[in-house]
Amino acid sequence: MNALRQFVMDKRFNWFITGLIIFNAILIGLETFPNIYEDYHHYFVVIDIIILIIFALEVILKIMVLRKSFFSNPWNIFDLVIVLGSVILYSTPFVSVLRIFRVLRVFRTITVIPTLRRIVAALFMAVPTISSVLLIMLIIFYVYAILGTSFYGDIAPEYFGDIFLSFVTLFQIFTLESWASGIFRPIFAEEPWSWLYFLSFIVIATFIMINLIVGEIVNNAQKITDDIEEDTDEIKEDTNEIKELRKEIREIKEMLQDK
The missing domain is CATH 1.10.287.70 (Helix Hairpins)
Structure with missing residues (x-):
């Protein structure tokens, strides 16, 4: 468990997730170009599933490591809602709602970068x-x-x-x-x-x-x-x-x- 905690809390793991969120944001942006999306539709779907699996594993690992303290952090709950919503709605006909959750994944950048969290916290305090x-x-x-x-x-x-x-x-x-x-x-x-x-x-x-x-x-x-x-x-x-x-x-x- 200690090794797992070190792995999840390691800065390199955090930067990997941050890079993945940014890559996911770029991918969603590219999907707005019809020519690109139609030509590489299969690749977009496969990559999106892989990214969603990694996000889901990240949340599961954090829950295993942090346990009850995971739910005491609002940012963790925000991550959980976005990932859980994406997983539940992925194979359903609610495509428009799924798109909203996919776009909301971009906001996960805030949860992994402390300076952004600080700015958002300051905004809510104001x-x-x-x-x-x-x-x-x-x-x-x-x-x-x-x-x-x-x-x-x-x-x-x-x-x-x-x-x-x-x-x-x-x-x-x-x-x-x-x-x-x-x-x-x-x-x-x-x-x-x-x-x-x-x-x-x-x-x-x-x-x-x-x-x-x-x-x-x-x-x-x-x-x-x-x-x-x-x-x-x-x-x-x-x-x-x-x-x-x-x-x-x-x-x-x-x-x-x-x-």
Whole structure:
């Protein structure tokens, strides 16, 4: 069992699985080209089955080694659901669902690369704050949508004809996609003071709010990194203490042997 644990927990095994996930992702991408997929359909199917078998064996080995602790890690459960779903649905008529599971295998890259797991964890930790920011953004969108409909509904009805169109227009402005030439300048030609409306919305919604979200995610990522460093320092201290104890035990043994 110790040999099996060393094999499963070895970095080389982890990198092999990572490489296999990346290869599987490339394979799924190549299947979107009809000419390639039709010419090599048999090879695609065989390789996909081999990859799925290896993924299934990996999960089984991890369960054998980790046992109950395997299910305490959400990432392991995520791997188990994807692999189990792929195995169950492989020979069923639910092809569309199977394709979803096959594409979801790409997400297993997150589970095997610690830095990616850290970023995703930081994102989930920021969800409460992001929800509050999104609520503020919704209020800002709503206020500006009403103002846009009131001020520019007659000038540009295709953009601000009603509150729904105003929301769609504001979202386009929010993404900074062709807002100046497509939306702003025609209205600015009719209403010179419209620049206050557009620029204030961009500064508040795009720059300030997005920076709040990004800042929260970065702060959480830094917290996770600090926690990992603290745990690493504790492990190093424990290791040093163990080394010192071993050294003292060796000295005591030598003293006893001399006597």
